[in-house]
Amino acid sequence: MGYKSLAECVADLEKHGHLLRIKEEVDPYLEMAAIHLRVYEEKGPAIFFEKIKGSPFPAVSNLFGTLERSKFMFRDSLPRVSQLVDLRSDPMKALKNPFKFAGAGLTALSALPMQQHLFKSAFKKTTISQLPQIVNWPMDGGPFVTMPQVYTEDVSKPGILSANLGMYRIQLAGNDYIKDKEIGLHYQIHRGIGVHQSKANAKGVPLKVSIFVGGPPSHPLAAVMPLPEGLSEMTFAGALGNRRFRYFYDEEGFCLSADADFIITGTVYPQENKPEGPFGDHLGYYSLTHPFPLMKVHNVYHKEDAIWSFTVVGRPPQEDTSFGALIHEIAGSALPQEIHGLKEVNAVDAAGVHPLLFAIGSERYTPFLKERRPQEILTIANHILGKNQLSLAKYVFIAAREDNEELDTHDIGFFLTHILSRVDFKRDLHFHTETTIDTLDYSGGGLNSGSKVVVAAAGEIKRTLSSVLPAGFSLPVTYGAYNFVMPGILAITAAPYSTPEAAAISIAALNAELQSQTLDGLALIVLCDDAAFTAETINNFVWVTFTRSNPAVDIHGVGEFTTNKHWGCTGPIIIDARKKPHHAPELIKDAAVEVNIDRFKLK
Numbered sequence: 001m002g003y004k005s006l007a008e009c010v011a012d013l014e015k016h017g018h019l020l021r022i023k024e025e026v027d028p029y030l031e032m033a034a035i036h037l038r039v040y041e042e043k044g045p046a047i048f049f050e051k052i053k054g055s056p057f058p059a060v061s062n063l064f065g066t067l068e069r070s071k072f073m074f075r076d077s078l079p080r081v082s083q084l085v086d087l088r089s090d091p092m093k094a095l096k097n098p099f100k101f102a103g104a105g106l107t108a109l110s111a112l113p114m115q116q117h118l119f120k121s122a123f124k125k126t127t128i129s130q131l132p133q134i135v136n137w138p139m140d141g142g143p144f145v146t147m148p149q150v151y152t153e154d155v156s157k158p159g160i161l162s163a164n165l166g167m168y169r170i171q172l173a174g175n176d177y178i179k180d181k182e183i184g185l186h187y188q189i190h191r192g193i194g195v196h197q198s199k200a201n202a203k204g205v206p207l208k209v210s211i212f213v214g215g216p217p218s219h220p221l222a223a224v225m226p227l228p229e230g231l232s233e234m235t236f237a238g239a240l241g242n243r244r245f246r247y248f249y250d251e252e253g254f255c256l257s258a259d260a261d262f263i264i265t266g267t268v269y270p271q272e273n274k275p276e277g278p279f280g281d282h283l284g285y286y287s288l289t290h291p292f293p294l295m296k297v298h299n300v301y302h303k304e305d306a307i308w309s310f311t312v313v314g315r316p317p318q319e320d321t322s323f324g325a326l327i328h329e330i331a332g333s334a335l336p337q338e339i340h341g342l343k344e345v346n347a348v349d350a351a352g353v354h355p356l357l358f359a360i361g362s363e364r365y366t367p368f369l370k371e372r373r374p375q376e377i378l379t380i381a382n383h384i385l386g387k388n389q390l391s392l393a394k395y396v397f398i399a400a401r402e403d404n405e406e407l408d409t410h411d412i413g414f415f416l417t418h419i420l421s422r423v424d425f426k427r428d429l430h431f432h433t434e435t436t437i438d439t440l441d442y443s444g445g446g447l448n449s450g451s452k453v454v455v456a457a458a459g460e461i462k463r464t465l466s467s468v469l470p471a472g473f474s475l476p477v478t479y480g481a482y483n484f485v486m487p488g489i490l491a492i493t494a495a496p497y498s499t500p501e502a503a504a505i506s507i508a509a510l511n512a513e514l515q516s517q518t519l520d521g522l523a524l525i526v527l528c529d530d531a532a533f534t535a536e537t538i539n540n541f542v543w544v545t546f547t548r549s550n551p552a553v554d555i556h557g558v559g560e561f562t563t564n565k566h567w568g569c570t571g572p573i574i575i576d577a578r579k580k581p582h583h584a585p586e587l588i589k590d591a592a593v594e595v596n597i598d599r600f601k602l603k
Contacts, residue, residue: 002076002242003216006261006307009073010048010060018045018069022600025051028143030593033136033312036061037589039602040312040319045069052308055132059308063217065319070326073217074240081240081330111238113160113245116258123256123263123301128172128180131262131300132308137280138590141289142174144279147309149212149223150185151255152196155203160247160255164192165233167223170211170264175275175289184276185209185268185293188439188448197268197293206267209295210254214261214309216241225327226388252298261306266295278584283352283547284315285584287440290447314587315543316349324349339383341376343401345390346409348546350539354392354438355546358409359384363400363458374400374428374456381454385432392438394450395546400458412538413486420488420523421465422457425557426568430454433552442584443550451552463488466521473517476509479527483535488523491531491541497578500553507556507574514558514571525574534577548577 003009013019020039026032026049039047040062046069049059064070071078133143148170153163171177171184187193193209200207212219218241222233234245246258254265273291281287311319324347336342341362348356361380363372377398384390384398397419399407409415423429430453437443437450444450465488475482480493497503507527526545528534534544549555554576557569 003073003218004243005216005259005303006060006214006309007305009063009217010046010307013046013063013069013073014048016072018072019048020045020602021048021050023050024600025053026600027053028055028132028134030135030138030590031597032059032061032132032134032310034589034593034597035600035602036312036319037314038597040065042603044602048307052132055130055308057130057132057302057306057308059132059134059310061310061312062319063309064221064311064322064326067322067325067329070322071329074326077218077240077242078330081236111235111244113232113234113238113247115160115248116246117248122258122303124304126300126302128183128264128297128300131172132310133173134310136312137286137314137587139278139286139585140280141171141275141277142177143172145170145172145211145213146311146313147213147220149215149219149257149260150187150193151210151212151257152193152207153255154196155200155205155207160234160245161232163232163234163255164196165219165223165237166192167220168193169279170295171276171279177274177294181297182274183264183266183295183297184274185295186276186279186287187293200268201270204270206269208254209266209268210256211264211266212257212260212262213264214307215257215259216243218243219245219257219259220309221323221326224323226331250299254298256301261303262308263299263301264297265299265301266297268293268295280314280587281440282313282316282318282320283355283438283440284543285440285442285547285586288442288584316352316539321349324353339380339387341380342384344409345384347390347393348412348542350412351542351546352441354389355394355441355443356542357384357390357393357396358412358415359396359398360401360407360409361398363402372400372459373424374398374458377456377458378430378454381430381456385452385454391436392441394437394441394443394452394549394551396452396454398454398456403458412542416489417465417487419455419457421461421463422459423455423523424462425573426570427566428456429555429567429573430456431552431567441547442582443548443554443580445550445553445582450550453551453555463520463523465489465523468521470518474513476506476513478506479510481531483531485526485535485541486538488521489526489541490522490524491526491528491534493529493531494527494576494578496529497576497580503576507576510574511556511558511560519558519571522572525572527574527576527578529578545575545577548579548583549575 168187222237238244274294276292277289278286343360345359347353361377365375432452482492556574558571560569
């Protein structure tokens with residue numbers, strides 16, 4: 001639908017039974033987030049909060065809480081926008097079938113941003129402290145904006161068509177921020193805003209930043225879309241929303257979205273940082289306090305009937321899971337067009353997205369070897385690890401499509417069974433050490449610091465995975481209960497992790513014990529704090545295993561060896577997925593707040 005505003009979208013959702021309205025006053029400290037999480041877990045509707053303690057503005061959340069609701073909001077434009085993204089990824093399609101794709105060019109042209117001056121009188125001014133001060137998790141450093149659209153321009157090439165619109169969290173208060181005058185921006189330097197900041201720093205000038213909140217739902221979706229090179233977020237927002245992105249500049253030269261509900265403008269000066277965080281993040285853990293860019297607030301604008309938009313992130317699945325599903329609907333075909341030989345890739349949501357990738361590629365090389373082995377898919381894996389957000393992955397499991405045309409990266413158990421049945425542990429693990437990982441991932445040795453591993457499988461089945469241990473199976477006395485996650489994968493409760501030295505001694509003892517046993521049906525052993533929890537669901541398994549391990553440090557193997565700097569093992573691999581002292585704490589709901597929100601009718 002071509003919504004002109006967030007209010008129009010809210011009204012449409014309510015008309016069609018997709019909205020829950022809460023009339024009673026709600027505390028933005030933990031209560032709003034707790035309500036959101038409870039409704040989301042029940043696959044419930046969007047939520048409109050009429051009265052928020054300490055703020056004159058209402059708020060809405062869970063707009064994108066289900067794929068069905070997301071597709072409902074964009075029911076008139078999704079097919080044409082998918083075609084547009086597909087065409088930008090492979091322009092030759094237009095030449096081969098000009099009549100089929102004739103509308104895509106018109107869609108892009110009619111979606112170009114439109115500058116107008118008529119909207120200036122529609123905005124009033126307020127302050128940061130008057131905005132809903134929503135705190136999602138008990139240890140959060142303060143209130144955050146969790147559904148922002150952060151707009152910046154290239155100082156060397158100003159103008160909206162070279163601008164960046166991204167979604168980076170904003171801390172509104174707390175820590176050392178001066179009330180109403182300073183806020184914190186959290187983003188990684190390789191993102192679009194980071195590139196703009198680097199250019200501004202090089203010129204010694206402040207970076208102008210405009211933060212939009214609300215507006216038509218096409219705007220926040222555009223801010224998170226992995227768009228093809230040359231297709232601007234503002235143009236995409238116009239195409240998706242059936243309404244051109246309208247904007248103007250204020251007296252200080254800041255770009256303002258005419259359709260946004262709120263706009264915060266400010267400047268980021270070179271090398272000016274302040275502590276930001278903690279923040280309960282999408283891996284299911286807190287990202288801790290670190291220096292991040294400081295934004296000095298100039299103005300806070302709002303519409304007359306403005307609605308604040310927010311979400312809650314935490315251990316997946318959450319609302320951003322549905323965001324990801326919608327993105328896949330729109331742009332799922334784009335990445336294989338960019339990486340030759342790639343058939344499919346899935347950033348596994350249950351593992352926190354960035355820690356774990358499943359991929360399928362072509363293995364068409366036919367050298368004179370006695371058996372097929374990973375070759376082309378290794379090239380594809382390296383390409384994946386050099387691609388935008390995919391470069392943050394720690395674990396890449398990649399399979400050859402030719403071995404099973406029915407393989408599906410979204411079926412976790414089926415895909416892992418395929419890989420673990422075929423992988424040669426002596427040959428097919430390839431490590432990248434002392435490299436960068438996700439800023440939010442604390443499994444490595446420091447901020448942004450860790451390792452990666454590619455696990456590649458091509459060829460015939462090498463082992464039959466089993467859920468039965470051999471007679472006489474035994475473990476050292478320091479290990480406790482064990483449970484099968486699925487055939488071939490065993491979770492073992494280990495003593496709490498203390499030091500690397502103690503871990504090395506314990507794992508060496510385990511390795512010595514297992515080397516004398518026949519473990520043909522076992523491919524992966526996970527050392528964890530609670531084997532029963534880890535094995536309870538496949539989602540628990542991938543979350544524990546891949547968020548609590550640093551591949552180069554925590555992968556071991558029965559009969560491990562190193563030859564010509566290549567690591568391998570003769571028996572099952574062992575991943576130490578226990579909580580480590582340097583890990584960030586996991587997200588735990590506040591029990592008292594959970595009881596308090598029972599007073600609301602959420603169904």
